Amino acid sequence: MYKEYNISQLSLPIETEISFPESDIALIINKLVESIPQETFNQYYNHRGPSSYHPKMMLKIVLYSYTQSVFSGRKMEFLLKDSCRMMWLAQGQVPSYRTINRFRVNPHMIDFIQVLFVGLRAQLLEDKVITEDALYIDGTKIEANANKYTFQWLGSTKHFSKGVIEKSNAVYKQLISEKIIPEIKRESSDELTKEELNRIEMHLDDKNETLTSKIEASQSVEIRKTLRKQRSKVRKYKKAIKDFKDRKIKYDEQMEIYGDRKSYSKTDHDATFMRMKNDHMKNGQLKPGYNLQIATNNQFILAFGVYSNPGDTRTLPSFLKSIKELYGDIPEYIVADAGYGSEQNYTMILDEFEKTLLITYSMYLKEKKRKYKNNPFITANWKYNEIDDYYVCPNNKELHFKSYRKRRDGYGYQRDFKLYKCEDCVGCPLRNECMNYRTNPTTTKSLYKNPTWDYFKAFTNKQLSDPKTKGIYKKRKIDVESAFGNLKANLGFQRLSVRTQSKVECELGIALMAVNIRKLAR
Template sequence: MFKNYIMNQLVLPLDLEVKLQNNDIAFHVHHLVESIPQEALEPFLRNEGCPAYHPRMMLKILLCAYTQSVFSGRKIEALLKDSIRMMWLAQGHEPSYRTINRFRVQSEVKELIRQCFVQFRCQLVEEKLINQDAIFIDGTKIEANANKFTFVWKKSIEKYHKALIEKSNELYNELLEKEIIPEIERESEEQLSIEELGQMVQKVDDIVTDYDKKIEASSDVVERKALRSERKYPKQLRKQLVDYILRTQKYQRDFEIFGPRNSYSKTDHDATFMRMKDDYMKNGQLKAGYNVQLATEGQYALAYSLFPNPTDTRTLIPFLDEIEQHYFKLPKHIVADAGYGSEQNYEDILSNRKREALITYNMYLKEQKKRYKQNDFNPDNWQYNEGDDIYICPNQQRLAFKYCSVRTDKTGFKREFKIYECEDCSGCPFRSLCTKAKEGNNRTLMVNKKWEQQKEYVRAKLSEEKTNAIYRKRKIDVEPVFGFLKANLRFTRFSVRGKSKVENEMGIALMAVNLQKFTANS
């Protein structure tokens, strides 16, 4: 005996909601998007043309598709025809893949995604899933939708541009010597501008035009042949000058695209080439990508931002600014790994933001080891006399204060150092172990007092039981989110190009990770 199965019997359509399980992820997507304030939808309103699909519906189907690891516009369109949860969220609408892709990259969608993060965090606070005592910050690199062999390097462009300036100056001097062109009023003696090169082309072009007229007016074969021979050189000059103009314009465009970066991809100008640990052997591969900075708590992504620089040190301050401006008020503790430990970052968090920085520095773990503490030639272990402001080396020689030095990094941040120098290093039996300075030069020591105070602050905070317990949560809080994103969601490469579009897709992917975890814990 079989259960009733008749294909030609009419079955009335039911509400698709009854087909979904009680804790289906579609319900969480629906409630999250419906919590977005109506004011955020006003930029999508249009008074002319065909009525558009509702932005709430479009955002719901994108979030739901990303939770199912479907990122292609065509595959999302296919899901709308055969997925019950997608049919229910779309309520019978079937936007094409072009409509889905156009909506995903709109600049107005960024505000909707931001509202999703704000509303989701409010929901987590309401249900007491996070305690708002700390945020955990870390970064990861995501591959851009760009060919890995389309790199342009800043050093190469600078080299070629410098050679082009020298060639153009040499050609200008040569033309002046041969009296082919008159002297031009130059803005700079170092290099010729595009306008000045254009004037040179015009002068040479006038000479070529005069030869053309003479050749056309002459009927003597020998004379015409001689004139053509004379015309050959200025024609070559004109071609060379036009090439210089085109190359100068190209290099100027390249420098505009570079900005503060050292490379960019021809396929996606906003992507920078970075080392990525992709394979199982952990061999660094150079690929175009974005540095994604993430703030988490309770293994939920609460805020994110994208940066072009591959290192994390210089991303912390602008990321914290963005969190305060667009997401939420910073909690008491800011937790991050040693990649963020710098004097500038400590000063910003402790002095400007009045928060506690639970951030280690590069030498923190090494300083805890017995070998480091017992190394007599390590300046940190040398005796310091605060009254006389001197250091005593292992050979009992005095290193007295000499002068102060100020160093400014690329971002304009200034660091102050005190320079100490040994009285006499000649004949020291420990010289080879103590310094690499040339024979005849005394050992010098650079000490940054502010940096030493900041390191002492970090060591003191991490020695406290409460703050150390918060710091130990970092690895089990922020790192799993990257694992969920790359391993579970299988989001390892962007499908759009350009920073603004990539930011939208990154926000959708991270919110999909949040919804997956929230549904599993509900």
């Protein structure tokens, strides 16, 4: 059972005449948490041991502390004895900092946070504070609670792993050639597996024991001396094989941790080294961190996601799916900057979600400049003959269609291209401006065109030329960027205090809800 907790009755020694203004943060938090259905708190119920603090009370004091820029469990415990609002929310109860810290990273905390976001959105829609037409998305990097110089790089692991494979194969061939061990059945001639290394080690153990027995049985000094030399060599090989096996196990574990990333921190395996704006070394030093994605409307944060990959492009599909799961649907307009502009994301929004995208691409602003439009050597400005399907270069040479090509990026997404080639570029006076001067003098100009990408670019330009959708896109900066300013500058939340992604999601959910509550109070 829970300890006695009744918010409607004050307990001594708190003064009964204490009252707060209607817009007070403590009252907003109390109303918000009390709106959570009771069944949500039942998963916290513990049937064994002494009675525990009520999750409602714990959630209220944690939320209030975060709104006051207090992120330390010890400082929260102090506020419970010092702040009249904290005393009122806790009804005089004083859980220890250890209890507070355990509560805010409890696996069930994410369920509370999701219910809070759903409830807050419903309230904001009812009060007509936000609209349902658009969702503004952006990301930022949050520094992880990990040591700065605990980096582990994928390139280094691959390099050393390759060295282990080469050396272990060489040692195995040497053992066979010297007839120290019998040849074993291998799965692949390229690499020795952990099981195969184990078998080699067992053969060497047997060989070592056999030589030891012969040494003990022999009475000849010369024979014993020769056998000891052989045993010494066997033990040397055994030590090398054991080292190869241990290192292989270590590198295999590291490769599992990497996943599709290129780095991780040794003190927080879920954190990836990313380039932060606040560079402590002033030399482009990377820091361990997480990629925080948020979706806003009227500067209120309606959803968030935490990711380990530093790029924003690949976070959008899973982020939109999580929003749809949370709210049942997503708004009509998906608004984001050029960091999210990719063929894969455009295809997903238009085909899978059937929504309108207002997302620019990397060259969007540059293509609007006069210098870009007037440059005759940019292939996007070349004349195109739709009937005969060919392009005309600045020297009036024709580039005709040759073949279809396919390309896959590092994550397996396939893009389709059309290849156009010029028949003759030899002796062209514009060759150096049109092509790389280092290329072979006999090389002809090749032009790759992606019809799908060209369609999406035209679609984006059309959408952002319409006054209505252009007006929605213009709100992006003041809508989503201000939320990050409220989080990092006004709230002062710039570094995480917990490790592993599940706990990070809980803490960031509390911090983002604190930002919403502060804005609601204003």
